[in-house]
Amino acid sequence: MIFAARRRSSARTIRLAAVALTLVAAQPARAQNDTDDQPQSKAAAYAEIVRADQPVAWWRFEGNSADAELAGSPWKAAVAGSGVSLTADGPRRDRFPLFAADNHAARFEQPASLRYDDPGAASLLDFAAGDTLTLEAWVNPANISSGQQVYLVGKGRTGRPGFAANNQNWALRLYGKGSRCHLSFLFRDADNAGENDWHRWTSDAGFAPGSGWHHVAVVYTFGKGDSLRGYxxxxxxxxxxxxxxxxxxxxxxxxxxxxxxxxxxxxASNSLLGAIDEIALYRKALPAERIAARWKVIEPKAYVTNVPVPAGQVLVEVLEGMPDEWSWDFVPPAPSERYTQRVLAMVEAPKKYTSHGVIDDRSSPFILWATCDVELPPGKHRLLVRSRSAARLYLDGRLVVENGFPSPSTDGHNPWIPVESKISPRIRPLQPGDRENVAEVETRGGKQRLKLELFVGGKKRRPELGETSVSIAPAGSDAFRVIGFERATAGSTSSAA
Ligand SMILES: [Ca+2]
Ligand SMILES: [Ca+2]
Ligand SMILES: [Ca+2]
Structure with missing residues (x-):
C-alpha cells in the first residue's frame, strides 16, 4: 500500500516537475544578476588587475606552493608551517568571475604561519613615517571568537629572539566582534614603551565567518593618522x-x-582558521575605484517556490546551506528536497539520506517553507503560530505572525517559563522551548495562500521543531484548530529539481 502510494506520488512529482519546467521556459530571459559587465576570457583577470597596480609583495598560492613574489622576483617562504593546506579552493569563477576556475588558496587548519624573510634595512617591506601602504587579501575564515584578533598578514611581532617585543611595523587582521569579523589594522609606534604606543583601527563593517570569500583592504600613510581607509x-x-x-x-x-x-x-588567539588567497602589499594608496574593481561577484538568485502547490496539501520545501546566523537575511537557495503533508504542523523534518541510503545531516541551520492554499471564510480570524525557533507566517505574501529568534544564551540562565499558553489556558500548553504568537487578520474569503517559514537549528542548537503548528480561531474565540486538510492523501517525498 505504501509502495503504491509512493509510486503514485512520484508520478505526480514528475508531472509537477514537467509543469515547472514549462513555466520556466515560458518566462522571458531575465538579466543575470551579475555585477561583471564583460565576460572574462582570460584565466586570471584578477591577477592582471593586481599586476597593473604593481604590488611589492604578492602571495597567490598557486602551484601547491607558499612561494611569493617580492618586487616581481620569486620570494621563497622561509618557513611553510605544517597545518597549512596549499591546495585549498580559492575564490573561483563560478561565483567570482575574475578568478580562474581552479584557483587555489592557503587554508590554515590549526595555529600556523607562513614566514618570509625581510631582505634587510630600508627594504620594500619596511614602512617608516611618510610611507604609504595598501594591504589587501581574500579571506574565508571558518570561525572567529569574540575578542579574537586573527592575523592575515603582518610584519614583526613574531616573538622571534633578537627582535624587540611588540615590534609590529604593520598588520592586517580580522577582529571577532559579536559573531562577526571586522577588519583590524595595527602598528606599533617607534617609542615601543607602553600600551599607548599601539595604534589599532577596527572597521564598522563586518561579515559572518563561514559566509564564503570576502575581500579586505586597508590604505594608510604612516605619520598621517587621519589617512586610514578601509574596504x-x-x-x-x-x-x-x-x-x-x-x-x-x-x-x-x-x-x-x-x-x-x-x-x-x-x-592560538592570533591564528587564522580558514582560507586566504591573493594577499598583496603596495607602497602606494590604491584608489577606491581600483579596490572596487576587485570585487566582482555573481550573486545567487533568490529562490521563490516555482512548482504548483497541490490542492488539499501542504507543500514543504527544505532549504539548506545558509550562513550559521540567527537571521532571515540570506538569499534563499533552491530547495534540496520537497514533500507534501496534510497539515500545517510538524514535530520533525524527514531524515535526509545520501545516495548510498545512509542518513546524512542537514546543514545547520536549515529552513522549511510550508505552503498551502486554503479557503478561509470572509471575516476576522486569529492565527496562532507555534515554533521552536524563529518562524514567519505570510497570508497572500503579507507577514501576519512572527516568532523571533531564541536568546543566544546557553548558560542555563534563561528565565524559567511555565508550561502554559499566554494565548489561552484552554488550549494545549506551549511546550518547553517553544514560542508562540497570535495575530488577528481579516480575510476576504475564497482561496488564500498561507506560507510558513521555519528556521531550524543553527548556532550548535539541535535541529528540533518542537510542536510547530499554525492554528486558526474565529475572532474573539480561543477555539483554535490546526490548519490542514481533512481528507488524508498519502504524503510524498521527492528531490527538488
Ligand atoms: Ca590563488
Ligand atoms: Ca627591514
Ligand atoms: Ca608613542
Missing amino acids: LDGRPTGGTWDYGGQSDEAPLVDDDQVWIGSASNNA
Missing part, C-alpha cells in the same frame, strides 16, 4: 582607532619577518 568587499567602511588612538607617530621598523596566518609564536 570590505570593494566598498569603503568607516572605523575607529583605539589603544593609543589615531596618531601621526612614526612606526617601529626593523628586519623581522613577514608572517601570514598568525603572530607571536603562532599564538
Whole structure:
C-alpha cells in the first residue's frame, strides 16, 4: 500500500516537475544578476588587475606552493608551517568571475604561519613615517571568537629572539566582534614603551565567518593618522582607532619577518582558521575605484517556490546551506528536497539520506517553507503560530505572525517559563522551548495562500521543531484548530529539481 502510494506520488512529482519546467521556459530571459559587465576570457583577470597596480609583495598560492613574489622576483617562504593546506579552493569563477576556475588558496587548519624573510634595512617591506601602504587579501575564515584578533598578514611581532617585543611595523587582521569579523589594522609606534604606543583601527563593517570569500583592504600613510581607509568587499567602511588612538607617530621598523596566518609564536588567539588567497602589499594608496574593481561577484538568485502547490496539501520545501546566523537575511537557495503533508504542523523534518541510503545531516541551520492554499471564510480570524525557533507566517505574501529568534544564551540562565499558553489556558500548553504568537487578520474569503517559514537549528542548537503548528480561531474565540486538510492523501517525498 505504501509502495503504491509512493509510486503514485512520484508520478505526480514528475508531472509537477514537467509543469515547472514549462513555466520556466515560458518566462522571458531575465538579466543575470551579475555585477561583471564583460565576460572574462582570460584565466586570471584578477591577477592582471593586481599586476597593473604593481604590488611589492604578492602571495597567490598557486602551484601547491607558499612561494611569493617580492618586487616581481620569486620570494621563497622561509618557513611553510605544517597545518597549512596549499591546495585549498580559492575564490573561483563560478561565483567570482575574475578568478580562474581552479584557483587555489592557503587554508590554515590549526595555529600556523607562513614566514618570509625581510631582505634587510630600508627594504620594500619596511614602512617608516611618510610611507604609504595598501594591504589587501581574500579571506574565508571558518570561525572567529569574540575578542579574537586573527592575523592575515603582518610584519614583526613574531616573538622571534633578537627582535624587540611588540615590534609590529604593520598588520592586517580580522577582529571577532559579536559573531562577526571586522577588519583590524595595527602598528606599533617607534617609542615601543607602553600600551599607548599601539595604534589599532577596527572597521564598522563586518561579515559572518563561514559566509564564503570576502575581500579586505586597508590604505594608510604612516605619520598621517587621519589617512586610514578601509574596504570590505570593494566598498569603503568607516572605523575607529583605539589603544593609543589615531596618531601621526612614526612606526617601529626593523628586519623581522613577514608572517601570514598568525603572530607571536603562532599564538592560538592570533591564528587564522580558514582560507586566504591573493594577499598583496603596495607602497602606494590604491584608489577606491581600483579596490572596487576587485570585487566582482555573481550573486545567487533568490529562490521563490516555482512548482504548483497541490490542492488539499501542504507543500514543504527544505532549504539548506545558509550562513550559521540567527537571521532571515540570506538569499534563499533552491530547495534540496520537497514533500507534501496534510497539515500545517510538524514535530520533525524527514531524515535526509545520501545516495548510498545512509542518513546524512542537514546543514545547520536549515529552513522549511510550508505552503498551502486554503479557503478561509470572509471575516476576522486569529492565527496562532507555534515554533521552536524563529518562524514567519505570510497570508497572500503579507507577514501576519512572527516568532523571533531564541536568546543566544546557553548558560542555563534563561528565565524559567511555565508550561502554559499566554494565548489561552484552554488550549494545549506551549511546550518547553517553544514560542508562540497570535495575530488577528481579516480575510476576504475564497482561496488564500498561507506560507510558513521555519528556521531550524543553527548556532550548535539541535535541529528540533518542537510542536510547530499554525492554528486558526474565529475572532474573539480561543477555539483554535490546526490548519490542514481533512481528507488524508498519502504524503510524498521527492528531490527538488
Ligand atoms: Ca590563488
Ligand atoms: Ca608613542
Ligand atoms: Ca627591514
